Amino acid sequence: MISNPASQPSETNRFERTKIKEAVIEIVSDSGEGAQKCGQSLGAISAKMGNGVWTVEIIPAEIQPPARSKAGASGIRVRMGSNKITNMGDHADLVVALNEQVLYGRIDQNAYKPGTYLLIENKWATHTEETAIAYKESIEHFKELGYNIFEIPMEKECLKHVSDAKKGKNMWVLGLLCNLYDRDLEIAANQVKYIFRKKDEKIIQSNLELLYAGYEYANDNFPMHFTIPSKLSEEDYVVMNGNEAISLGVMAAGIEVCSMYPITPATSATHAMAETIESAGGIIHQAEDEIAAIGFAVGASYAGKTAVTITSGPGIALKTEFIGLAIMAEIPLVIIDVQRGGPSTGLPTKVEQGDLLAVLYGAPGDAPKVVLAPSTIEECFHFVILARKLAESFRTPVFVLTDANLATGVQPFPRPKIKAEWFPEPLDQSPWKEGVKVYDWDKHTGISKRPIPGQKGGMYTLTGLAHDEDSHVAYDPAINQRAVESRSRKLAALRETLKPPTIHGDEEGDLLLVGWGSTRGAIEEAAERAKEKGAKVSSIHLRFLSPMEPGLKNIFDKFKKVMTVEINYSDTVGNPLITVENRRYSQLAWYLRAQTLTDIDCLSNVYGQPMSPIQILQRLEKELNLTLID
Amino acid sequence: MISFQPDFCEIALPEEGHYSIEDYGSSKARWCSGCGAHTILHSVQKLCEDEQLPPEKTVFVSGIGCSSRFPHYMKTYGFHGLHGRALPVASGVKFRRPDLNVFVITGDGDCCSIGAGHWVHGIRYNMKMVVLLFDNSIYGLTKKQTSPTSPLGTHSNTHPRGSVIPPINPIQSTLGFANVSFVAQTIDWKPAHLNATLKKAFDHPGLAFVRIVQRCPIWMRDTYEPTVKDPNALTLLDHEDGIVLDEKAKSTFRHIEQHDPSNLLKAREMAELVKETTPIGLFYQNKNAVRYDEYGAHNLGISVEERIGAINTLMDRYAI
Secondary structure: OOOOOOOOOOOOOOOOOEEOOEEEEEEEEOOOOOHHHHHHHHHHHHHHOOOEEEEEEEOOOOOOOOOOOOOOOEEEEEEEEOOOOOOOOOOOOEEEEOOOOHHHHHHHOOOOOOOOEEEEEOHHHHOOHHHHHHHHHHHHHHHHOOOEEEEEOHHHHHHOOOOOOOOOHHHHHHHHHHHHOOOOHHHHHHHHHHHOOOOOHHHHHHHHHHHHHHHHHHHHOOOOOEEOOOOOOOOOEEEEEHHHHHHHHHHHOOOOEEEEOOOOOOHHHHHHHHOOOOOOOOEEEEOOOHHHHHHHHHHHHHOOOOEEEEEOHHHHHHHHHHHHHHHHOOOOEEEEEEEOEOOOOOEOOOOOOOOHHHHHHOOOOOOOOEEEOOOOHHHHHHHHHHHHHHHHHHOOEEEEEEEHHHHHOEEEEEOOOOOHHHOOOOOOOOOOOOOOOOOOOOOOOOOOOOOOOOOOOOOOEEEOOOEOOOOOEOOOHHHHHHHHHHHHHHHHHHHHOOOOOOOEOOOOEEEEEEEEHHHHHHHHHHHHHHHHOOOOEEEEEEOEEEOEOOOHHHHHHOEEEEEEEEOOOOOOEOEOOOOOOOOOOOHHHHHHHHHHOOOEEEEEOOOOOOOOHHHHHHHHHHHHOOOOOO | OOOOOHHHOOOOOOOOOOOOHHHHEOOOOOOOOOOOHHHHHHHHHHHHHHHOOOHHHEEEEEOOOOHHHHHHHEOOEEEEOOOOOHHHHHHHHHHOOOOOEEEEEEEHHHHHHHOHHHHHHHHHHOOOEEEEEEEOOEEOOOOOEEOOOOOOOOOOOOOOOOOOOOOOOHHHHHHHOOOOOEEEEEEOOOHHHHHHHHHHHHHOOOEEEEEEEOOOOOOOHHHHHHHHHOOOOEEEEEOOOOOOOOHHHHOOOOEEEEOOOOOHHHHHHHHHHHHOOEEEEEEEEOOOOOOHHHHHHOOOOOOHHHHHHHHHHHHHHHEO
16 A cells, blocks of 8 residues: 555646757766666657657766766766657757756767756755855856756755655656656656666655656746657557667577676676576676687587677777687677777777777788678667577678667667577587588588587587698698688678668769768768758668678769768878878778778767767868858 | 397497597697607597597587697597687586586696686686696797796796796695685506596596696606606505595505595695695595586576567567
């Protein structure tokens, strides 16, 4: 029995709401104040209402950075709209800040614009003298920046309902935002119940009370109330982030061993599957280091068990020797690299697409690799299944490259229907066919079938040394040439099965944007917006990076200029010492130039942030000499 | 017609699928003449025959170095992988394949230097396998560099004036690792002891770590010759729960010490003996240590329907 159930606010619709197509909202706070929980809930509620949603987490590198500091900004951006949303958008329309200092980190990243609504906790105005001065100075500064400021007694309001406002302020803010953006209160209440499902009823009720109180507060204290029309789909949808999609993909691919070592931002993929994987036939092995993590997976795969290892850039660096062995000895394996900023420890929690060339070429000798890059959350799920199939069919490791933006970005997509055919067949222990060699490289495809321990007559010693078709160590020049050719040919054979990429927009024009990975939404949106202004811009997005999707040269030839858009480093011509001749290109541009002999330019940066459409549009304005931004 | 009663027949006919020692041998071993690895290879093949291990169910995993060529000389499944990484690979092989007999062949550089991190954790995982450390106290394949077990003052190509840091004692180290369950030491030149040790290791329900003191006649002749020739150089650890030798084999030892292999603290003390003599025998055994391969096998055989069901239950959490 619930003694005191929280009651819903009675009046909710006594004002006119402005109909908008979309909104970008941020919640920023010190670490541990629940801003992300608040934003994730807002995203989930909106997705359930049928809105398009994309969320991006703002994560400091430390667990408990100093309070009220620029570097400590922790929070989330939620972009929601009537249509499908594919990226974080440009500037926020509204930001809720639990203190003024954390805003500075976001202001540096150009997150806001004049007119952005700033809803700020006002308790700092009457805090210690020093804090009060800092707060007042900041408010003045924010006014100069043109923000539309609302100073709100959040803590005071929360204390009317709970004794400790630190716990629960986020749910009060959620209630407030639900009102400002016309979110369905019943769905919101269910979301709150879901978040606290493992807590006792008292906690659920007090959070519901805060949700309703925040909602109520927003009735009277703001002049702006919006509504974002939505349409509920007939189809079943799921909403999750890229790492969660990866984790489900790993299980749906029938992976039996998931071997990993903790590393940001990859580890949350393992967390997401940890409770379920053993019921789904797999086990997570947390190894003693990155090298052992892949070694264990390689051993399991050699023994016929489907295996995956999940890591990020620094882990790839450590795993390189085993990757080379897996290619040399032709051991199937799925390697997931959730990229972060590099080199070295770099930017652990930030976005970068900096591992492409390291993954493609990071092994001594010729080590041809299959590399896939999902471009949406949904693809994060399906590409793991695809990767496992390819790994087994082509007897080789397959990379899945995602990044911190996909890992933490949340987006709804049609619920995948898990198919029995995705699961591995029972271990083949039938006797090995007599006379068939261990590496019976097909002349045309380089593909051979492997024996698995337990198969009578298939006994062989796998080796990382140069070997012949019997896996015997062989230093004979002709044998090595043939072996290396055969392994390379598998990539050509896989390429034969690929289709040219779909062009987003017209098949010819002034400029073609080429992207890979998480930048897809921003690129396509920028291209569409530019097109609306009369620019002849199209885009393609590569999902197979090795082997390359076919037909690229033909596509490129129909555009006056081709430019990649990537989140990694490239030199800017005109900077000290940098010329057209010595310029270092961004990674995909470098690779495409070599592959297609096309003079490909690049737009790239290493701000550690997801690419926004406006960043691309600014560059397009320069390239095309057009006004594209309102 | 005289009916033939098989019960009266005393002739043992080879059974279907009986393996002889030749069934385990592959190509001729390419170690140097006089190398201790030859006798170990023979002893391992004999163990396979004695235990009638199906070759297709047996996997030898090695790292890199002289000893790590071992799998190439066995007609079983083999994995000659990376320097120092035999244990992670072998652990991955065994984790979800309880039916496979797994052996790890590693050397002093492989195990105690480049792969030392895996050594600590491989012992801790305690999966059922036999780990043979071929310890010749030198890097042989790369031509005489100091190894982590080279005696202090060893002259090598990296330390021509003698090595300057005391060596690792692999027995003592292993006895210090968490969840250790079997540690033995033997030598390559006393087959009776070697064979008995391998048999004991194979029967152990967990990870059996065996350091084999191995002769390297090319680079370390001066170190091993005195040990091989001097009957005082060895101390036999004797116990009914240890490596049991017959009286004849036992009589070849001048020094015999009683040691109860269930006593871990005493085992560590015994490992210190190495300063004066080479103790051989079973230092420690615990048949009840936690086994990670048992965990690895606990959910084998789940049906595809069950697997899909579990994933869908998780997917429900994300449903909107």
